[in-house]
Each structure stands twice: as C-alpha cells, then as structure tokens.
Amino acid sequence: MNPITGGLEEVLRHLGLAPGLRPLGAFVLLSAVVAAAMFGVVSLAVRRRWMSRTTAAFWLFVSPWMFGFAVFTFGPMVYSLWLSFLNWDLVSPSRFAGLGNYQKAAADPLVRQAIKVTLVYAVVSVPLQTALSLGVALLMNTDIRGINVFRTVWYLPSLVTGVAQVTLFLWVFNPNYGLVNGMLHAVGVDGPAWFQDPSWALPAVIIMSLWTVGGNMVIYLAGLQDVPIELYEAASIDGAGPARRLWSITIPQVSPVIFFNVVTGLIAAMQIFTQAFVIKSAGGAPANSLLFFVYYLYQNAFQFFQMGYASALAWILLLMILALTLLVFRGSAFWVYYESANPKASRRRPRVR
Amino acid sequence: MGKATNIVVLTIGSLVFAYPFLWMIATSLRTRQGVASGGISLWPIQWQFNNYTSGLASFPFFTYLTNSLLTTLIPVVGSVLVSSLVGFGFARIPARGSGLLFGIVLATMLLPQEVTLVPQFILFRSLDMMDTLYPIILPFMFGMPFFIFLFRQFYMRLPASLTDAAVVDGAGWFRIWRSIYLPLSQPILVAAAVLQFMSSWNNFLTPTIFIQSDRWKTLPMALAGFTSVNRTDTSLLMATSIIVVLPCVLIFFLAQRHIIGGISFTGTK
The missing domain is CATH 1.10.3720.10 (MetI-like)
Structure with missing residues (x-):
C-alpha cells in the first residue's frame, strides 16, 4: 500500500468509515483534490478573461473523460513503457534492464x-x-x-x-x-x-x-x-x-x-x-x-x-x-x-x- | 437464387445455429445417466428439473449474483450518463481543440486494454483495492470512448436550434444537457446500457486478476471454477451456464427493438 493511501485511510478510520469503504473514500478524496484544482484553474481563467465561459464549459464537460483517461489509460501506458525496461517481481526492488526484456x-x-x-x-x-x-x-x-x-x-x-x-x-x-x-x-x-x-x-x-x-x-x-x-x-x-x-x-x-x-x-x-x-x-x-x-x-x-x-x-x-x-x-x-x-x-x- | 432456396438455406442454417442452444437446455434437464445415453438428441429422456436447484446450491450463488450485479449495474449507470455528458460537450459546446481531443478519444478505441493491465494492477494495489470490487467498477465511471462517440454522433444530428433557444432563454449548459439532450437520446441510452451490461456481466479478465477470495467472485469466475472442478457433472454445468446467460437473454427480449436498432446504428453510421 502506498503511504498517501495509508494516511488517508487512517483519517477515514478516525471518522468512523466502514473498512470496506475506506479505499474508495481515499480514492474519492484524491480525485476531489484534482477536481478542485482543475475547477479553480478554470474559474480563475474565466475571471481573468483568458478563457471564454463557453470554452470553460467545454473543458468541464469533457473533464470526467480526461480524468479517467489520465488515471486509467494514459498514465498506466506511460508507466507500462517504463516498467518494460525493468526487472521487477513486485516484492524485491526493481532493477533496470534496458532492452533486456525485449531481447x-x-x-x-x-x-x-x-x-x-x-x-x-x-x-x-x-x-x-x-x-x-x-x-x-x-x-x-x-x-x-x-x-x-x-x-x-x-x-x-x-x-x-x-x-x-x-x-x-x-x-x-x-x-x-x-x-x-x-x-x-x-x-x-x-x-x-x-x-x-x-x-x-x-x-x-x-x-x-x-x-x-x-x-x-x-x-x-x-x-x-x-x-x-x-x-x-x-x-x-x-x-x-x-x-x-x-x-x-x-x-x-x-x-x-x-x-x-x-x-x-x-x-x-x-x-x-x-x-x-x-x-x-x-x-x-x-x-x-x-x-x-x-x-x-x-x-x-x-x-x-x-x-x-x-x-x-x-x-x-x-x-x-x-x-x-x-x-x-x-x-x-x-x-x-x-x-x-x-x-x-x-x-x-x-x-x- | 430463388426465394425458396433462400428460405431452405436459412432454415437449415438456423437449425445448426439453434441446435447447441437447445441441446444445452435439454442437457441441463437430464439426469447423469441421461447425459451419457442421450447423446445428440434434444429430448431429456428422464426429466430432472432439480439440476437448477442443486446447481445453485453447490456454490454460494447469491453472493456471486450480488457481486455480478454490483459490478454490472453501477458501471452501466455510470458509463452511460458520463458518456452522454462528455458526448454532449463534444457535439454542442464549441471550443478550440475540441476536434483534436475527440481524435484522441477515437484513437483510444484502438488500444488493447491489456497494455494497461499490469500498471492498473499496481495502481489498484497502491490504492489498497486488491481483492475488492472497486477495480472492476471504477475504470468505467469516467465514460467509455465508444459510447462518447455514439452520443456525439447522435447529438450532432439533432437540430442546433434546440441549443440556441435554450441559450437565449438563459439556461446553463448543464441544464440544457440534462433537460433537453439527455431525454432525447433515449435510443442511444438504451443501446449503450445494453452493450455495457453485456460486457460487464461477461467480464472475466479483470475479475480474474483482482479477485482471489470467494466473497467477491462474480458469476463468470464461479462458472469457470465450476468448469474445472465439476468437469463430469454436465447437467449441473449446463444448468449453471443457463442461469448465467439468462439475464442477457431476458434483456434481449425486453429491449429487442432498441438493441437491433442500436447495433445497426453503431455499425453503419
């Protein structure tokens, strides 16, 4: 488990959330931070007139897909490319293997x-x-x-x-x-x-x-x-x-x-x-x-x-x-x-x- | 070729196609002896209806059913609603970069899911979601490229005056989507919901990777386990398979018109 996830789950435990829901709670909190950041940037851009209201609406409408794409498709793809140059069994520390896996x-x-x-x-x-x-x-x-x-x-x-x-x-x-x-x-x-x-x-x-x-x-x-x-x-x-x-x-x-x-x-x-x-x-x-x-x-x-x-x-x-x-x-x-x-x-x- | 030849060929073909299906039903009603002696006939010889009850009793059916329903219905609602929202954004809200972004959406349809399998495994492991249903549900909650495509195409065909009138009226984009476009897209809503239902209900690869304990197994996983353990008890196996397939068949008969229309729309337009 990741230390951030662990910390968030600890907080949720104190708040009395059922154990089965804690991982979901942690995920929702993390996503909420991203969503709030994006919303903040967009509303600032609209207020400063860098972006029209219509453009801002477009980005907000497509943002769910963009978030899902980044977290479940694009991010994992980049990570997978990086992993393909490593030797890793999930337990011991990973070692760089160069093109070894492809060879x-x-x-x-x-x-x-x-x-x-x-x-x-x-x-x-x-x-x-x-x-x-x-x-x-x-x-x-x-x-x-x-x-x-x-x-x-x-x-x-x-x-x-x-x-x-x-x-x-x-x-x-x-x-x-x-x-x-x-x-x-x-x-x-x-x-x-x-x-x-x-x-x-x-x-x-x-x-x-x-x-x-x-x-x-x-x-x-x-x-x-x-x-x-x-x-x-x-x-x-x-x-x-x-x-x-x-x-x-x-x-x-x-x-x-x-x-x-x-x-x-x-x-x-x-x-x-x-x-x-x-x-x-x-x-x-x-x-x-x-x-x-x-x-x-x-x-x-x-x-x-x-x-x-x-x-x-x-x-x-x-x-x-x-x-x-x-x-x-x-x-x-x-x-x-x-x-x-x-x-x-x-x-x-x-x-x- | 005459019409009569067509009908003869179609009838023979239909028999060949329907035979395994009917045979599955017949076998599910047989006794053990009946399976061996029945061979290729479609008549059960000795009727035994309690294969269904014993099939259900031989594993924690209702636990698996609940898991299957959770991992099917939540993605159905989530993926359809979110895809409609995103599709509306692409179809109706003008913005620079919209075309390019939509190209990326289309391109992701060509990506094999397997490329993200290992990193998603690591991602969900670090989110502490191993051996839970979350990894099978969450990735579907942010819109599916194919459905976004369908909704966009559908919304583009609706008259633009729909939006203009509402904009003059002072309604926000979200209200325009929710009260005008979403209700109008009922055919796509049904088609996408059915497609997502079929794919989530039959999903096998991801549950196999993320779930180990019986508590969270889904019906296809249970059936696969059943297949390797109860290899000999064919009538039980067939009864269980039919139970697994039944929801899809029921949905097909309930929404036949929409499904045929939806499939045709997805393939030809």
Missing part, C-alpha cells in the same frame, strides 16, 4: 508460439466470420416472411459469450459424448479429440467463434437495407444478373460496414483470452496449442510475477495490433468505397419512408 522476448520460443497461435486465429477467424455473417445477411435481405424469427435465432447465440460459451463448447466438442462427434459418428466418421488434440484445439476455437456472429450479421443486414433500391433497378435495366449486381453494387455499397467489422474484429481477435483460460483450466489445449498472446502475458504477469517482462509483451502486442490495423487501413483504399469519393455516385435521392 528476451525475441529469443523466447513461447513468444513465437503465442504470436503464431494468435495471428492464425485472427487471420483465419475474422474472414470466416465476415463471410458467414455477410452471407447470412444477404440471404435475409430478401423480403421473406418470418425474417424476425430468423434474425432472432441467429442473434441469440451471440448472447452466450465468455465463460458460458466455452463451458457449452467444452461439451459440444467432447471427444466421447459431444454433439459434434456424435453427429460425425452418425455419418460414420470418427471425430478428433478437438480441445484435447494439439492440432485440433485451435480449429475448434475458430469454429466456436463462428457461432457468435449474430451481432455482425445484424449490422450487415442494416447496411444492406440502406443500399438505394434505384441502383439495383438501373442495373437490372442495363441487363446485370444477380451475381453482377452483388459484385458491382451490393459489395461496394456495404464495403465501409465490412471494413468497420474487419478492423474491430481483428483488434478483438488479437486480444482473445477467456477461451484459452477456461479450456486450459478444464484440462484441454495440450502442448501450448492455445497459448494466445494475452494468455501468455497473463501468465507472466500474474503467475510468474515478471512485471517488466509482461509489460514488454504488452507493448509488443500493442505494436502488433497497430501494425495490423495500419495494414488493413492501407489496403482499404483498394476495396472500400465511400460515396463522397465519387461525386457522380453520391447523387442519392432522399428516401421517402
């Missing part, structure tokens, strides 16, 4: 395995999810009856996420009694051991991720319904068939939505953790077959207590995600279509609802 990571075969597993997961699962959710959305984008029933059925599984989903799929992929191998057995195929088999564990996690594409599908469906109907009419008059209309109208029109989903999907996929944790603690994922990067980071930080090394890994993850995002952004110029880029195409008539 260690470069030589660590487990880091290589973690990067491989995570990248394969991200690069395989995200396109599959995109294809599946877009495909289903296309099928639903015809005016058929009962569309709401279909939409609900496809959306419901995406509510079963996290630990509950893994618990269910541990059983779905159970080698002996599971749903998948039961089905395969019915058609005369002997299924693999899935989570228990080093070469099938990752494919099983990818298949599992496809079950929760409902959220993306709903987004695509909304995007598809926004495509102006005149474009299809004009194309039909010009003699374009269904495949041609799909390729030349539908896909370009929803490409910004695809782009959004691919970027957010990749970032999320690089941070996969819960699946590995639960499968591992249930005795699956042999031979580091599900050693996702964040799981390895977690192990280093909170099982081996190598805070410096874990921070270096965190920064490596950040750089990998930035590089991947940048790559997708760069590539997007070739396939993402924005209306404003082409003034002729943006002459969209206002839609009457």
Whole structure:
C-alpha cells in the first residue's frame, strides 16, 4: 500500500468509515483534490478573461473523460513503457534492464508460439466470420416472411459469450459424448479429440467463434437495407444478373460496414483470452496449442510475477495490433468505397419512408 | 437464387445455429445417466428439473449474483450518463481543440486494454483495492470512448436550434444537457446500457486478476471454477451456464427493438 493511501485511510478510520469503504473514500478524496484544482484553474481563467465561459464549459464537460483517461489509460501506458525496461517481481526492488526484456522476448520460443497461435486465429477467424455473417445477411435481405424469427435465432447465440460459451463448447466438442462427434459418428466418421488434440484445439476455437456472429450479421443486414433500391433497378435495366449486381453494387455499397467489422474484429481477435483460460483450466489445449498472446502475458504477469517482462509483451502486442490495423487501413483504399469519393455516385435521392 | 432456396438455406442454417442452444437446455434437464445415453438428441429422456436447484446450491450463488450485479449495474449507470455528458460537450459546446481531443478519444478505441493491465494492477494495489470490487467498477465511471462517440454522433444530428433557444432563454449548459439532450437520446441510452451490461456481466479478465477470495467472485469466475472442478457433472454445468446467460437473454427480449436498432446504428453510421 502506498503511504498517501495509508494516511488517508487512517483519517477515514478516525471518522468512523466502514473498512470496506475506506479505499474508495481515499480514492474519492484524491480525485476531489484534482477536481478542485482543475475547477479553480478554470474559474480563475474565466475571471481573468483568458478563457471564454463557453470554452470553460467545454473543458468541464469533457473533464470526467480526461480524468479517467489520465488515471486509467494514459498514465498506466506511460508507466507500462517504463516498467518494460525493468526487472521487477513486485516484492524485491526493481532493477533496470534496458532492452533486456525485449531481447528476451525475441529469443523466447513461447513468444513465437503465442504470436503464431494468435495471428492464425485472427487471420483465419475474422474472414470466416465476415463471410458467414455477410452471407447470412444477404440471404435475409430478401423480403421473406418470418425474417424476425430468423434474425432472432441467429442473434441469440451471440448472447452466450465468455465463460458460458466455452463451458457449452467444452461439451459440444467432447471427444466421447459431444454433439459434434456424435453427429460425425452418425455419418460414420470418427471425430478428433478437438480441445484435447494439439492440432485440433485451435480449429475448434475458430469454429466456436463462428457461432457468435449474430451481432455482425445484424449490422450487415442494416447496411444492406440502406443500399438505394434505384441502383439495383438501373442495373437490372442495363441487363446485370444477380451475381453482377452483388459484385458491382451490393459489395461496394456495404464495403465501409465490412471494413468497420474487419478492423474491430481483428483488434478483438488479437486480444482473445477467456477461451484459452477456461479450456486450459478444464484440462484441454495440450502442448501450448492455445497459448494466445494475452494468455501468455497473463501468465507472466500474474503467475510468474515478471512485471517488466509482461509489460514488454504488452507493448509488443500493442505494436502488433497497430501494425495490423495500419495494414488493413492501407489496403482499404483498394476495396472500400465511400460515396463522397465519387461525386457522380453520391447523387442519392432522399428516401421517402 | 430463388426465394425458396433462400428460405431452405436459412432454415437449415438456423437449425445448426439453434441446435447447441437447445441441446444445452435439454442437457441441463437430464439426469447423469441421461447425459451419457442421450447423446445428440434434444429430448431429456428422464426429466430432472432439480439440476437448477442443486446447481445453485453447490456454490454460494447469491453472493456471486450480488457481486455480478454490483459490478454490472453501477458501471452501466455510470458509463452511460458520463458518456452522454462528455458526448454532449463534444457535439454542442464549441471550443478550440475540441476536434483534436475527440481524435484522441477515437484513437483510444484502438488500444488493447491489456497494455494497461499490469500498471492498473499496481495502481489498484497502491490504492489498497486488491481483492475488492472497486477495480472492476471504477475504470468505467469516467465514460467509455465508444459510447462518447455514439452520443456525439447522435447529438450532432439533432437540430442546433434546440441549443440556441435554450441559450437565449438563459439556461446553463448543464441544464440544457440534462433537460433537453439527455431525454432525447433515449435510443442511444438504451443501446449503450445494453452493450455495457453485456460486457460487464461477461467480464472475466479483470475479475480474474483482482479477485482471489470467494466473497467477491462474480458469476463468470464461479462458472469457470465450476468448469474445472465439476468437469463430469454436465447437467449441473449446463444448468449453471443457463442461469448465467439468462439475464442477457431476458434483456434481449425486453429491449429487442432498441438493441437491433442500436447495433445497426453503431455499425453503419
């Protein structure tokens, strides 16, 4: 515990605050000091006419986010960068290690395995999810009856996420009694051991991720319904068939939505953790077959207590995600279509609802 | 492709998608023997409803439920209200540097949370908040970048005359936000609340790091522990999973229209 926190808690103890609330009380007191300082500076600036009242109002309105950003994001990031140059186990005094942690990571075969597993997961699962959710959305984008029933059925599984989903799929992929191998057995195929088999564990996690594409599908469906109907009419008059209309109208029109989903999907996929944790603690994922990067980071930080090394890994993850995002952004110029880029195409008539 | 083909493909796909869900419910109602002999069928064979009661009785369910509710509902209220306030500031109060600051808000959406994991651990340790619920609640009380973005976009689309009239009227910015903009943004309020509920309710990484004692464990943590210990008792496991998932499903059916609308708005606009 920090001496300032300790002192504040001591004061709160004298004031008779319940023990469980003392840490919160100390935090609130510290934040109040910051808030009062900021309020003081702003009101002084307004009184001295350095700042208009409107500008002051803006800064006060965004100040909660700025405080949270400074305390829980930016400050920790700077601190984490500093930590990544140290060797520290939380107990003994820290030692400066220079680039030692990064050199260690470069030589660590487990880091290589973690990067491989995570990248394969991200690069395989995200396109599959995109294809599946877009495909289903296309099928639903015809005016058929009962569309709401279909939409609900496809959306419901995406509510079963996290630990509950893994618990269910541990059983779905159970080698002996599971749903998948039961089905395969019915058609005369002997299924693999899935989570228990080093070469099938990752494919099983990818298949599992496809079950929760409902959220993306709903987004695509909304995007598809926004495509102006005149474009299809004009194309039909010009003699374009269904495949041609799909390729030349539908896909370009929803490409910004695809782009959004691919970027957010990749970032999320690089941070996969819960699946590995639960499968591992249930005795699956042999031979580091599900050693996702964040799981390895977690192990280093909170099982081996190598805070410096874990921070270096965190920064490596950040750089990998930035590089991947940048790559997708760069590539997007070739396939993402924005209306404003082409003034002729943006002459969209206002839609009457 | 004809309409009939579409319906056939969709129906088959829906069956494949719904099957694990239905099977989960069927398994949760089986006896131990029924699980082994039931295989892939959807019919429980021998009905046993008390899996739910024994599932609940096998761990301090109500303690975990209380912890889960605390770490979900407080962030829901906090993050939604604060994000609305900040989003209003960005959308309606003109100031120099506003655009740049909003760019920073957007950029933080790309940051992986894991970068701050180790320093946050050290921060909460020095705030004496280890093994309490505070580390799972506090970071959400200062607005979420994504929700700030949603509220800002929504407020920008409202007519600017709303503010002008109120300013002439002499109302302060805070009153304009509270009595005009906040009530008008009901669709975003619901969508953001639901998103935050789902993410906090299912949050697993941070509780795993900060909480050790049973007194403060949340339901997903309990289920994960349950999974590794009671590996063999599948019907109990499924019953417990369903209890954990149930609030999300209920909320979905209650607010279906808002959720679908909200998700579509977040993805396409």
